[in-house]
Amino acid sequence: MENNLLLKVEELNVEYLLTDYKVDAVKNVSFYVRKGECVALVGESGSGKSTVAMAIMGLLPPYAKISAKEILFDGKDILKADEKFMSEIRGRDVTVIFQDPISYLNPIISVGEQISEALKAHNPKISDKEAQAQAIELLKKVRIADPERVLKMYPFQLSGGMAQRVFIAMAISANPKLLIADEPTTALDLTIQAQILKLLNNLRKEYNLSIILITHDLSLTSYLADRIYVMYNGQIVEEDAAEGIFTNPVHPYTKMLITSSQAIYQGEVKKLKDKIASLTEKEENSKVGQRCNFLGKCKNSAQECEKEPPLIEYDGLKKVRCWKL
Numbered sequence: 001m002e003n004n005l006l007l008k009v010e011e012l013n014v015e016y017l018l019t020d021y022k023v024d025a026v027k028n029v030s031f032y033v034r035k036g037e038c039v040a041l042v043g044e045s046g047s048g049k050s051t052v053a054m055a056i057m058g059l060l061p062p063y064a065k066i067s068a069k070e071i072l073f074d075g076k077d078i079l080k081a082d083e084k085f086m087s088e089i090r091g092r093d094v095t096v097i098f099q100d101p102i103s104y105l106n107p108i109i110s111v112g113e114q115i116s117e118a119l120k121a122h123n124p125k126i127s128d129k130e131a132q133a134q135a136i137e138l139l140k141k142v143r144i145a146d147p148e149r150v151l152k153m154y155p156f157q158l159s160g161g162m163a164q165r166v167f168i169a170m171a172i173s174a175n176p177k178l179l180i181a182d183e184p185t186t187a188l189d190l191t192i193q194a195q196i197l198k199l200l201n202n203l204r205k206e207y208n209l210s211i212i213l214i215t216h217d218l219s220l221t222s223y224l225a226d227r228i229y230v231m232y233n234g235q236i237v238e239e240d241a242a243e244g245i246f247t248n249p250v251h252p253y254t255k256m257l258i259t260s261s262q263a264i265y266q267g268e269v270k271k272l273k274d275k276i277a278s279l280t281e282k283e284e285n286s287k288v289g290q291r292c293n294f295l296g297k298c299k300n301s302a303q304e305c306e307k308e309p310p311l312i313e314y315d316g317l318k319k320v321r322c323w324k325l
């Protein structure tokens with residue numbers, strides 16, 4: 001394993017086995033994250049992003065069937081690890097923040113006690129006083145003004161942005177190596193979104209933290225991501241350095257995402273959302289077989305697209321899943 005590598009996922013497949021059918025949620029996905037690097041998984045709803053995250057955390061439901069060549073975290077194959085090892089890794093080496101932090105905070109316990117509990121979970125010997133002092137430090141780290149007062153507050157008293165900051169404070173309390181941020185700013189307005197992303201970037205630098213940023217909104221990744229994996233319908237369809245995705249998108253789906261991001265700046269969000277919503281509906285009704293996933297929506301499709309394209313190297317660093325390059 002390359003010295004600087006923290007996570008390497010090779011040929012991950014996840015199926016949800018439901019009573020009368022199965023969902024191929026993740027298909028042959030390979031990616032890696034270096035130490036201190038931010039990698040983004042970008043794609044529309046249902047493309048399999050959260051399933052990838054849950055697979056890494058070992059948190060898939062029992063009816064999910066997972067297979068992979070390997071999932072190496074910090075040199076250890078977590079696919080072969082037992083539950084005890086996984087529960088040690090979770091919350092210590094790998095932590096996750098979600099879109100909706102308030103629902104993950106306990107409503108009847110003060111912010112201070114919740115952070116103290118998180119601290120004690122990994123360091124049972126620390127005293128209440130010490131935990132309180134560390135909690136204050138953590139709140140300062142996530143740029144919360146007046147931390148002593150916030151410690152006494154309850155989750156319902158926090159704004160969305162504050163709640164996310166508290167959640168991030170808990171997530172970094174054990175000094176993790178990897179933070180998975182699954183749509184961390186989706187519920188927040190634009191200014192707060194930018195603040196939270198900036199905070200994540202500062203923490204990354206300060207702790208040499210690796211981040212997997214999961215989002216359906218490509219424009220958000222421009223703040224933070226070093227490399228981007230574009231997912232569509234369970235597959236990676238394009239991967240490249242962030243710069244390469246933004247300046248030289250090759251896969252038609254990536255191009256569509258770029259166009260929609262530009263439209264966000266042009267204030268044409270609604271038109272685009274409607275367009276994307278209508279596309280999604282068509283996709284759900286169509287059968288996905290051995291042909292290209294994107295066939296049916298693609299303007300460049302041709303005969304060969306009846307066969308599924310492999311993810312092939314293109315122009316140096318980039319990889320693209322498309323026959324028509």
Ligand SMILES: Nc1ncnc2c1ncn2[C@@H]1O[C@H](COP(=O)(O)OP(=O)(O)OP(=O)(O)O)[C@@H](O)[C@H]1O
Pocket residue numbers: 016023024025043044045046047048049050051052061216
């Ligand atoms: N617990 C589950 N049981 C059954 N199917 C699931 C489950 N979780 C996800 N799926 C299905 O797996 C596919 C991938 O879903 P996933 O939640 O990973 O996508 P996502 O990219 O995170 O979407 P979103 O942007 O909406 O969060 C979808 O078809 C979804 O319906």
Ligand SMILES: [Mg+2]
Pocket residue numbers: 049050051182
């Ligand atoms: Mg998701």
